[in-house]
Amino acid sequence: MSVRRLAEESVQPDAFAFNRANGAWAKKKIKDYPKGREASAVIPLLMRAQEQEGWVTKAAIEHIGEMLDMPLIRVLEVATFYTQFQLAPVGKRAHIQVCGTTPCMLRGAGEIMDVCKAKISPNPFEVTEDGKLSWEEVECQGACVNAPMVMIFKDSYEDLTPAQMEHIIDRFAAGKGDEITPGPQIDRIFSAPEGGLTSLTGKPVAAKRKASARATAESAKVAAPKKPAVKKAPAKAAGLIGSNAAKLAAKPKADVKAAPKKAAAVKTAGPERLKKPNGKADDLKLISGVGPKLEQTLNGLGFWHFAQIAKWKKADVAIVDDQLSFKGRIERDEWIKQAKVLAKKVK
Ligand code: FES
Known part of the structure; x- marks a missing residue:
């Protein structure tokens, strides 16, 4: 079970500021959201702060809260909820997040953690002396079908064995993590069965289905009686607006006779409605x-x-x-x- 707390004061820097490029990026990102909804940029901004500093510092959380005019607690809620945000310094080459939720545990996550303990540190969040590696246990990462799995920064490595985990750690420690292709580490594509498809292996029947659909359509044309022409009711005449108008316009003529009565009922019974704004509509x-x-x-x-x-x-x-x-x-x-x-x- 992962516990999410800010790092000790002793490792927290006094201040945070985005560098020039990231600052410009952040301003542009905030504008992606509608006026009054700028707080929605909190996740991308926290992620950019992490990419700049290597982890999310308390100062960065405060700074982003000010940028977005958000109460500090709201930013803290986000930063401490998602395990994608590192709240303390982590390994520069790899911070290995081992999923320890039930499906992964049942498929060997315990042994994967043993490898991390042996090769990195007996305790989570302890960075190796050279500053390269660290690990922690996290909750489900949504790749349960390929359990057990780990996340390393933005990539997942799935269908792991202890031997593969050792190999992955060695490659990252050597600065050659990009030699390992993320995703399943066995013979499967994404979450398809190992070794290839085991079902839906028949030949395509699309052509057969098309021909049969064509034949059905032809016979339906011959059998269908001609519909009498129906005049559409003018939407505006009924005095309705929006979806009511559309519904009314689609009704046959016989139904339209009763429409004015219904429209009046909608107008008088409910709240005041306007066909269009009085001048400029409010936001x-x-x-x-x-x-x-x-x-x-x-x-x-x-x-x-x-x-x-x-x-x-x-x-x-x-x-x-x-x-x-x-x-x-x-x-x-x-x-x-x-x-x-x-x-x-x-x-
Ligand atoms: S339980 Fe491990 S990815 Fe879901």
């Missing part, structure tokens, strides 16, 4: 919990302004909730409260 993404996709959905439903959302009552929330794919989000993220504050700011 709904500023509401925590609303991303670009959800903003699009809200616009499609007729909501463009914070003021509209700020006016929602409980019944309105239930109606809108039904139309979103994330039920309960409005209440959980307190959209109305947020919208009230934001509506005042845009006045």
Whole structure:
């Protein structure tokens, strides 16, 4: 089981700054994310800091928190959760992360760790005297089918035996780690069976299937009666918007007669909706919990302004909730409260 803590104060540097190239890269990376969502750049920035320093220092965590205007605890949560981030100095040539979760353990991860103990250090995170190697135990790395496995920086080495592990460590110690091809170390491609396919080995039947599909289509054409021409209902005439309009437009004429009544019901029963924004639409993404996709959905439903959302009552929330794919989000993220504050700011 991996324990994730920051390194001792004695090894922490006083300060951190990205070098010029990485600083420019970081600024550009932050702009990849929408306004108000800059914190999403935290993982790439932490990774770049690690690539620059060799590990993620406390000073780097603080610096990135300031760059992204994030509370320190939020950056710490990310840095201490993912074992891809090294929180203490590690071997410069290889830091071997041995998966110790059940499938790997059942397939020999214990022996792989014994090799690391013998060749590197009896204890995890102890860097060899020459500073080249270190190791630790981590949780599942998602390659269980090829257990046991290890990660070395960004590459995985799978289907290991103790002898192979020794060989890999020796190659990395000699600065020749690139001689080892990452991935399975036995005769298999990715996670396919060892020695080649054992199923789905028949000849392709695509041509046969195509011919049969063509014949079915031909006979269906002959058998199908002609459909009477149906006029589409004009979407706008019904006074609906978004997906309601689309649904209505697709209905046959007979159904359209009843449409105005239904449209009126939607208009009066639910929250205030607008076919288009009054002037410029508000940036709904500023509401925590609303991303670009959800903003699009809200616009499609007729909501463009914070003021509209700020006016929602409980019944309105239930109606809108039904139309979103994330039920309960409005209440959980307190959209109305947020919208009230934001509506005042845009006045
Ligand atoms: S258990 Fe080791 S990779 Fe999943």
